Amino acid sequence: MSKYKRRFRAWKERARLFFGRHQEDLGRVDGVFSQNPILMQGLALAPAIVATQSLKAGVILSLGFLGVVVPTILLGSLLFKKVDAVYRTILTALLGALLFVPVAYGLSQLFPFVSTSVGIYLPILIVDSIVVTKCSSYTHFGVDRYTFLDLFCTWLGFSLVVCVVGALREVLAYGRLWGITLKGAVPVSRSIALPFFGFFLIAVLAAGFRFLNNSFRHWINKKEGK
């Protein structure tokens, strides 16, 4: 076996042992990959499927998620910890709607055509199932410093998916990125911007993520010598 192959194998084994020893730490940043809210948990699907028709729309959704959903989940878990689940859902919806006002105003100053870029899919993040799910989880397990990391990773996972999907669909449907026509890019079909393609794209990405996640878990947990 050549020297480089031996070195590569040794490096791969060291990496496998490293990830195997730090699985608990990896679990804290699960929100980006193995617990991605859109592709693995099936939350916040509607904006990702329909509204991601351009990279700009993806960025608007990502900023809206950071400004509305993340504080709503955090404040909802802290303030409404002792409240019944039914009333907690109602109170978090009201809290999210209150937070939406300044965030939407700020976004409309940065991006003048917010309501046409993302339409109803920014406001519906307020009552999306991700808010209910995460609030229930944090009130049950408590809020600590890892909650902030988990929320940040959830936001990062959401943003990655909506921005990548938005960019891909804008290039394939219109041959441009961020409104700028790309030289050499030939638009495939405008129907790529339609909801049905969003369903197909998210389904394929979700299957890909699952395959990679299962392969990674299998690799770091395999017994030595096999």
Next chain:
Amino acid sequence: MAQVAANMLVSVILAIFAENALFSRSLGVERTLLLVDDMGAMVTFGCLTTLSVTLTSLLTYLVSFPLRQDVNAYIYKPLLFILCMVAVYFALSGIARRIRFPRFVKWQAKVRPHYHLATFNSAVLGTLMLCSGQVFSLPQTVGFCLGSGAGYTLATLIVAEGQRKLKNRSVPASFQGLPVTLLYIGILSLCIYGFTGYQLSF
């Protein structure tokens, strides 16, 4: 009167088929995927969503009427609409608590865990925002919301039946669950697009 009824009927049919909340706009798809294994819960959830969105549409029409010319309406509408949803939720809960028929009380105990989720979800808020954005009249608003709820319920039943059939097929491990269900919904969405032939506004 006949004109009003006709407008309402057209809105209902449009909302059930051509502008289906689930297949054309992906509203409420997360809740559908969570309930897809329990047919009874899905029908209950769909019926409660239909009731919530139809009754709330009466309030939201009144609330959004003065905001039609306001350029900042997009910013305030979610807050106002959620306040309307809260009002309708508590009004219906209050009325339901006063009805003492034993069968109704038993049914209400079964339905109570779903009611708050059926009222505060993306299908309801999304439909209400669509109606106000498209500047419908009152009969059109009520008809569209009623049709959206009914169309959503019908769509979830179709997805459940498809999911049942897919479970018996040899689907690759990576595609089992969420991916294959999304592919199935995507194919149905493509059929609806073939039927309508145009992109819906949102």
